[in-house]
Amino acid sequence: xxxxxxxxxxxxxxxxxxxxxxxxxxxxxxxxxxxxxxxxxxxxxxxxxxxxxxxxxxxxxxxxxxxxxxxxxxxxxxxxxxxxxxxxxxxxxxxxxxxxxxxxxxxxxxxxxxxxxxxxxxxxxxxxxxxxxxxxxxxxxxxxxxxxxxxxxxxxxxxxxxxxxxxxxxxxxxxxxxxxxxxxxxxxxxxxxxxxxxxxxxxxxxxxxxxxxxxxxxxxxxxxxxxxxxxxxxxxxxxxxxxxxxxx
Amino acid sequence: xxxxxxxxxxxxxxxxxxxxxxxxxxxxxxxxxxxxxxxxxxxxxxxxxxxxxxxxxxxxxxxxxxxxxxxxxxxxxxxxxxxxxxxxxxxxxxxxxxxxxxxxxxxxxxxxxxxxxxxxxxxxxxxxxxxxxxxxxxxxxxxxxxxxxxxxxxxxxxxxxxxxxxxxxxxxxxxxxxxxxxxxxxxxxxxxxxxxxxxxxxxxxxxxxxxxxxxxxxxxxxxxxxxxxxxxxxxxxxxxxxxxxxxxxxxxxxxxxxxxxxxxxxxxxxxxxxxxxxxxxxxxxxxxxxxxxxxxxxxxxxxxxxxxxxxxxxxxxxxxxx
Ligand SMILES: Cc1cc2nc3c(=O)[nH]c(=O)nc-3n(C[C@H](O)[C@H](O)[C@H](O)COP(=O)(O)OP(=O)(O)OC[C@H]3O[C@@H](n4cnc5c(N)ncnc54)[C@H](O)[C@@H]3O)c2cc1C
Ligand SMILES: Nc1ncnc2c1ncn2[C@@H]1O[C@H](COP(=O)(O)O)[C@@H](O)[C@H]1O
Numbered sequence: 270x271x272x273x274x275x276x277x278x279x280x281x282x283x284x285x286x287x288x289x290x291x292x293x294x295x296x297x298x299x300x301x302x303x304x305x306x307x308x309x310x311x312x313x314x315x316x317x318x319x320x321x322x323x324x325x326x327x328x329x330x331x332x333x334x335x336x337x338x339x340x341x342x343x344x345x346x347x348x349x350x351x352x353x354x355x356x357x358x359x360x361x362x363x364x365x366x367x368x369x370x371x372x373x374x375x376x377x378x379x380x381x382x383x384x385x386x387x388x389x390x391x392x393x394x395x396x397x398x399x400x401x402x403x404x405x406x407x408x409x410x411x412x413x414x415x416x417x418x419x420x421x422x423x424x425x426x427x428x429x430x431x432x433x434x435x436x437x438x439x440x441x442x443x444x445x446x447x448x449x450x451x452x453x454x455x456x457x458x459x460x461x462x463x464x465x466x467x468x469x470x471x472x473x474x475x476x477x478x479x480x481x482x483x484x485x486x487x488x489x490x491x492x493x494x495x496x497x498x499x500x501x502x503x504x505x506x507x508x509x510x511x512x513x514x515x516x517x
Numbered sequence: 518x519x520x521x522x523x524x525x526x527x528x529x530x531x532x533x534x535x536x537x538x539x540x541x542x543x544x545x546x547x548x549x550x551x552x553x554x555x556x557x558x559x560x561x562x563x564x565x566x567x568x569x570x571x572x573x574x575x576x577x578x579x580x581x582x583x584x585x586x587x588x589x590x591x592x593x594x595x596x597x598x599x600x601x602x603x604x605x606x607x608x609x610x611x612x613x614x615x616x617x618x619x620x621x622x623x624x625x626x627x628x629x630x631x632x633x634x635x636x637x638x639x640x641x642x643x644x645x646x647x648x649x650x651x652x653x654x655x656x657x658x659x660x661x662x663x664x665x666x667x668x669x670x671x672x673x674x675x676x677x678x679x680x681x682x683x684x685x686x687x688x689x690x691x692x693x694x695x696x697x698x699x700x701x702x703x704x705x706x707x708x709x710x711x712x713x714x715x716x717x718x719x720x721x722x723x724x725x726x727x728x729x730x731x732x733x734x735x736x737x738x739x740x741x742x743x744x745x746x747x748x749x750x751x752x753x754x755x756x757x758x759x760x761x762x763x764x765x766x767x768x769x770x771x772x773x774x775x776x777x778x779x780x781x782x783x784x785x786x787x788x789x790x791x792x793x794x795x796x797x798x799x800x801x802x803x804x805x806x807x808x809x810x811x812x813x814x815x816x817x818x819x820x821x822x823x824x825x826x827x828x829x830x831x832x833x834x835x836x837x838x839x
């Protein structure tokens with residue numbers, strides 16, 4: 270089985286978010302970039318297929334050279350080879366078009382993405398790719414088994430979960446629970462050394478136009494101070510929620 | 518630029534998000550100087566959408582479409598958009614709508630903007646405001662394609678009554694069997710309990726509650742309020758509560774009207790996922806807990822004293838307002 274894990278390079282969850290150039294761009298200064306948390310679960314699941322079933326695992330990212338440390342980390346975790354499409358990831362449609370091309374060229378049986386990138390929260394790249402490639406697709410995936418070309422996937426739905434039967438080639442968008450958090454792979458020294466020898470193929474983008482454009486960013490308005498209610502006056506909270514906030 | 522609204526039903530009834538996207542869609546259509554058509558699938562009373570300003574409904578009844586199937590639904594929405602001549606398609610933020618959104622965008626070669634928080638900032642070009650960076654920012658996003666897909670955040674617009682007469686017309690699309698190559702085998706869903714996705718109120722517990730045996734009062738509080746229960750990440754990691762209750766940046770997003778956080782410190786990743794809730798209440802023993810900076814109302818106190826008292830006061834309130 271040949272697996273591609275699509276990795277988006279995102280600010281660490283603790284990052285302070287600021288904007289620059291007259292609020293037209295995200296300010297990356299001082300920001301630590303990491304593998305998108307949703308993609309980390311998928312990468313670990315891919316490693317499981319590699320260890321148990323001898324799958325080959327490639328990782329791909331659409332991004333400029335600055336994303337290479339994140340890709341190297343994925344190689345150190347155990348991916349066999351990496352592909353970087355050398356382009357700024359302008360929007361979901363553009364990225365999906367680039368990754369669809371990588372999938373076509375590589376002939377992958379399984380493509381593992383994440384439910385969403387935690388930066389722009391698009392949640393669209395895997396679905397658009399599936400549509401462009403005519404591949405089966407399961408979103409918010411929290412369980413995946415494959416046997417030959419048959420696959421069983423579990424997805425999270427509002428208020429529960431659903432089990433789906435499908436076939437490879439398949440694209441999933443994973444998230445927490447796809448693997449146990451305690452099983453998440455982190456790079457060790459040997460992995461980091463080995464990653465240096467692995468292939469990181471840089472490919473040019475294919476012709477594609479973005480479908481949307483972020484014109485301007487803004488931070489949420491500063492919050493007013495909290496209204497504190499004394500612990501002995503709990504009834505007052507009920508009153509405020511009813512007559513002031515009007516939520517009960 | 519006419520508008521197509523995809524409305525979701527469950528057991529033959531509209532979900533609340535359906536009424537919200539209908540309300541929103543009819544207002545967007547008005548701004549565009551056009552009209553809104555809704556697509557309704559397996560609903561007992563599609564004309565109800567007229568109460569929310571929808572003058573035209575395409576009604577689909579087909580057993581094959583139950584339960585939800587993302588590929589088939591995406592095809593249906595695409596066909597309905599073509600039928601209605603719609604240039605703007607509006608979806609909710611439910612799990613099913615988000616599953617379908619990318620597939621639909623690919624099919625229609627349409628720009629899709631999720632997590633939209635209000636009416637368009639401008640209609641020509643179409644610019645919408647959405648959250649980004651897990652609620653730590655907003656973006657004004659221009660959609661560049663001919664057909665445009667808007668994903669509305671839950672509770673961003675609300676359910677707004679605006680009665681018109683809805684003309685309901687039967688609609689069917691030719692759904693090729695290949696659309697069902699990914700098929701549901703089993704749906705495992707809590708019944709008779711509010712879910713985090715749909716509930717107006719969410720009551721959430723953190724590690725401050727010390728152990729799973731103490732969740733009785735959280736459930737009772739949720740019960741009195743008709744709320745869904747939720748928890749912080751470590752609580753689900755420790756197995757005190759099911760994973761499906763984990764909210765935050767890496768868990769489920771919360772966008773309810775009221776969010777009550779009990780024994781939760783308010784870590785940045787937790788807040789990122791719950792900041793979209795309209796009113797936030799924190800109950801925490803530590804006045805320095807970061808959640809107090811994010812909350813609208815707070816009580817500094819021991820949850821084991823405050824919560825039972827709150828339950829009593831709410832019961833009294835309900836008895837008086839019944
Ligand atoms: C990549 C990443 C992603 C993450 N994603 C999420 C996420 O999606 N969601 C999430 O929740 N977390 C997430 N976290 C974890 C987050 O950083 C915090 O560790 C977590 O939110 C803390 O949970 P807590 O508030 O329940 O526990 P604690 O931080 O331990 O807080 C417990 C609180 O309870 C209070 N308390 C104690 N006793 C009482 C009492 N008797 N009465 C009242 N209050 C009391 C304490 O004062 C304290 O504030 C993530 C972390 C990382 C690194
Ligand atoms: N620039 C990118 N390079 C590679 N994969 C990406 C990129 N952007 C998004 N993805 C993949 O698509 C998923 C969903 O991303 P998004 O649609 O941006 O929220 C991510 O979890 C990744 O798996």
